[in-house]
Amino acid sequence: MSTWKWGTVTSVNPIKVTLDGYGEQPTPARTCATVKVGDLVYTHLANRRLVILGVNGGDTPPWMQTLEPNGHVCFPDGFMIAWRTVTATLGSWKELEVATRVHVEPALLMWALDRARLSADDVPEQLKAFPKWLAGESEPTYRQLQKLAGWTHTPLGFFFLAEPPQEIVPIPDFRTLGNRQIAQPSPDLLDTIYQCQKRQDWYREYALAEGLERLAYVGSMPQGTPVKVAADAIREALHWEPEQRDQNRTLGDARRTLISGIEDLGVLVVVNGVVGANTHRALDHDEFRGLALVDDLAPLIFVNGADSKSAQIFTLIHELAHVWAGDTALSDANLSAQDGQSSKESWANRVAAEVLVPADELVGAWRQTTVKELTARFKVSELVVLKSAFDAGLLEWDDFRQRYRDTEAAASQSLADRDAPSGGDYYKSQPYRLSRRFARAVIADTREGRTLYTDAYELLGVAKHSTFENLAEVVMA
Numbered sequence: 001m002s003t004w005k006w007g008t009v010t011s012v013n014p015i016k017v018t019l020d021g022y023g024e025q026p027t028p029a030r031t032c033a034t035v036k037v038g039d040l041v042y043t044h045l046a047n048r049r050l051v052i053l054g055v056n057g058g059d060t061p062p063w064m065q066t067l068e069p070n071g072h073v074c075f076p077d078g079f080m081i082a083w084r085t086v087t088a089t090l091g092s093w094k095e096l097e098v099a100t101r102v103h104v105e106p107a108l109l110m111w112a113l114d115r116a117r118l119s120a121d122d123v124p125e126q127l128k129a130f131p132k133w134l135a136g137e138s139e140p141t142y143r144q145l146q147k148l149a150g151w152t153h154t155p156l157g158f159f160f161l162a163e164p165p166q167e168i169v170p171i172p173d174f175r176t177l178g179n180r181q182i183a184q185p186s187p188d189l190l191d192t193i194y195q196c197q198k199r200q201d202w203y204r205e206y207a208l209a210e211g212l213e214r215l216a217y218v219g220s221m222p223q224g225t226p227v228k229v230a231a232d233a234i235r236e237a238l239h240w241e242p243e244q245r246d247q248n249r250t251l252g253d254a255r256r257t258l259i260s261g262i263e264d265l266g267v268l269v270v271v272n273g274v275v276g277a278n279t280h281r282a283l284d285h286d287e288f289r290g291l292a293l294v295d296d297l298a299p300l301i302f303v304n305g306a307d308s309k310s311a312q313i314f315t316l317i318h319e320l321a322h323v324w325a326g327d328t329a330l331s332d333a334n335l336s337a338q339d340g341q342s343s344k345e346s347w348a349n350r351v352a353a354e355v356l357v358p359a360d361e362l363v364g365a366w367r368q369t370t371v372k373e374l375t376a377r378f379k380v381s382e383l384v385v386l387k388s389a390f391d392a393g394l395l396e397w398d399d400f401r402q403r404y405r406d407t408e409a410a411a412s413q414s415l416a417d418r419d420a421p422s423g424g425d426y427y428k429s430q431p432y433r434l435s436r437r438f439a440r441a442v443i444a445d446t447r448e449g450r451t452l453y454t455d456a457y458e459l460l461g462v463a464k465h466s467t468f469e470n471l472a473e474v475v476m477a
Contacts, residue, residue, distance in 0.1 A: 051157030219326025
């Protein structure tokens, strides 16, 4: 969602704004102007990221000072009103026409490319004037700025700031590369997190209104709980004992069963390999494998669907372990990332491995079967089997290290050889991309008149009522 809104400043450290019709925003605002509590401000909101563009009755923001007069109206009506109000002291505002060009700091243009992992050589034909904007020789029109924002997946309001904003992952980040935390997040990762948070916020309000019980298991086994104790509790809750596990013939069957079991526990489970439903924005499994947003009314797990099915199964249980521990987290769920890995991430890895490959069962089967046969039995990857065998004392370090590296290289090559995600069957994919539990709640609440259809369309990522009804037929079945 991208929208222009009036609001009132409620705090300045950090800057918080209550928007008309939207309430107080959960994330601090960035601003183009000096503000104080009580100021009436005009803002741009895009996926939980808010930028204050100007203050009613205040000074003209820097980005407005170079606007050309006598241009064509190309801003939304609401923006025209805001500009006229903010710049009323400049005179003749009743006759004012909005200019065609807007000043954008060259540093912001370069920052937008960098954060999107693009270069000036990638600029499309409709933005061919980009080098001149970068050199300060000309300015983009509003429509060109909209196209640039869409191409780089940058919130439009960011281009009105005086300098590039510092973006950080808005949840605890347990990913590591060697012994370093991973730096600049991609727009795809940030948009995914903010979308998950928005849907979780809605579901929390829904759960409160419905009087749903708080989930006692959330946070019931913090890090430090013996791995076997936590794993046994999770396995029992999921009914993932050998008899139930063996009823799943394929990895796909096992993944569906586990997703259904986790959602039956009250967790929203989202599995998606793209941003929203945009197949042109594939997620990078090397950047992150999953995340957990912990809440005792609306816990949410996201699994990167760009990963292999066996890796997705491990990530599902890894993130569920974080929910059991009460830890909101962005994870790599990577068994090979031992150096510098956080203790919470390491604990969740060991719990997930024990849930899926119980040490007692593995020890009994190790001498009688091959690793490949064990992967089919436990519905996990060879990497998980090897790591579980090492932890159980069934492999020596040198043997484990070599076999693990060879298997990891083969798995990485297999993922690299996979085709880019396609649209597939929308109505089969969308329940996983949304969480079937979440989609059912939105549809039911909308049909009962408590959620507006327009809000439901946005929450579910649909554009037409016919798509809403077709999706409802699938998820409510």
